[in-house]
Amino acid sequence: MGWARRGRPAIMQAMNDFVMAFIGGGNMAGAIVGGLRHAGVDARRLLVVEPQQARRDFLQQQFGVRVQPEPDAPLEAAELLVWAVKPQQFAEAARALRARAAGAARALQLSIMAGVRCAAIERLVGASQVVRAMPNTPALVGRGVSGVYANPACGEGARARAEQVLRAAGSVVWVEQEAALDAVTAVSGSGPAYVFYLMEMMIAGGVELGLSEAVAHRLALATVGGAAALAEASPLSPARLREQVTSQGGTTAAALQVLGARDVAGAFAEALRAAARRSADLADALERDS
Numbered sequence: 001m002g003w004a005r006r007g008r009p010a011i012m013q014a015m016n017d018f019v020m021a022f023i024g025g026g027n028m029a030g031a032i033v034g035g036l037r038h039a040g041v042d043a044r045r046l047l048v049v050e051p052q053q054a055r056r057d058f059l060q061q062q063f064g065v066r067v068q069p070e071p072d073a074p075l076e077a078a079e080l081l082v083w084a085v086k087p088q089q090f091a092e093a094a095r096a097l098r099a100r101a102a103g104a105a106r107a108l109q110l111s112i113m114a115g116v117r118c119a120a121i122e123r124l125v126g127a128s129q130v131v132r133a134m135p136n137t138p139a140l141v142g143r144g145v146s147g148v149y150a151n152p153a154c155g156e157g158a159r160a161r162a163e164q165v166l167r168a169a170g171s172v173v174w175v176e177q178e179a180a181l182d183a184v185t186a187v188s189g190s191g192p193a194y195v196f197y198l199m200e201m202m203i204a205g206g207v208e209l210g211l212s213e214a215v216a217h218r219l220a221l222a223t224v225g226g227a228a229a230l231a232e233a234s235p236l237s238p239a240r241l242r243e244q245v246t247s248q249g250g251t252t253a254a255a256l257q258v259l260g261a262r263d264v265a266g267a268f269a270e271a272l273r274a275a276a277r278r279s280a281d282l283a284d285a286l287e288r289d290s
């Protein structure tokens with residue numbers, strides 16, 4: 001797992017002086033909790049509210065954290081609340097929190113829920129400091145990236161705390177406008193699916209050319225992973241790296257010519273616009289329903 005390769009003594013030190021609670025203990029919460037525990041955060045400082053008994057047992061056994069089925073009094077001690085329920089579960093979860101642990105509204109609220117705007121969290125939780133993040137699924141192996149926005153009530157300290165939590169699941173990129181999270185969703189939130197799609201197409205293309213599925217699969221995955229590692233390590237832009245491997249009249253040029261003729265770049269731009277529009281529409285719909 002990616003976590004093992006990364007030492008985070010600074011996170012550990014900073015995180016061990018406050019209590020944080022997760023509302024919802026599903027996949028994403030599990031990934032962040034796992035990352036925090038790997039970084040050395042004390043299990044006693046982590047509390048998870050999760051209705052499913054099996055999931056609570058898993059989190060407790062795997063990470064040693066405190067778990068509870070309802071948002072009860074212990075949550076009042078939390079200085080940071082991570083909202084990790086499904087967007088459509090948020091209104092109900094916020095109502096339960098206000099009924100049973102209203103003091104938790106004083107905490108910094110960090111939401112990873114897609115399409116729930118800061119205003120909705122301020123209103124339904126009765127909170128003032130809200131940080132909204134859009135992570136992605138490589139968080140499950142500690143290699144996610146989160147686009148993050150903080151509402152104006154958050155000072156430097158609140159932003160730093162939210163970032164420490166999110167870094168347990170990967171890297172963090174701040175945006176200054178909340179609306180930019182729709183674009184973040186289009187690029188990195190939905191992004192892993194585009195890369196998986198690319199892998200699928202490379203595998204299918206390899207099989208059509210006579211490779212076995214297993215060989216094509218290994219080649220495609222190693223190529224995507226290797227190219228990403230090279231792009232990360234290199235000072236050159238992806239466009240320059242692409243040009244470097246495209247010699248005139250060569251094999252790569254032949255392939256890229258076909259992609260250009262089919263306007264794959266245009267299709268991609270349109271796909272990202274569709275994702276961003278859908279993200280904004282979903283947020284509007286949630287706002288109408290809550």
Ligand SMILES: NC(=O)c1ccc[n+]([C@@H]2O[C@H](COP(=O)([O-])OP(=O)(O)OC[C@H]3O[C@@H](n4cnc5c(N)ncnc54)[C@H](OP(=O)(O)O)[C@@H]3O)[C@@H](O)[C@H]2O)c1
Nearest residue numbers: 024025026027028084085086087089093112113114135137
């Ligand atoms: N997965 C992604 O790629 C991704 C990327 C970016 C953002 N997100 C966001 O991350 C959030 C969590 O996603 P996920 O994939 O981790 O979902 P998930 O696995 O379904 O986790 C949500 C968990 O919260 C529990 N829950 C439901 N109502 C609750 C309540 N009132 N109080 C406490 N817990 C409650 C759910 O239990 P039940 O199963 O019994 O309902 C479930 O175990 C979502 O808002 C999603 O938009 C996900």
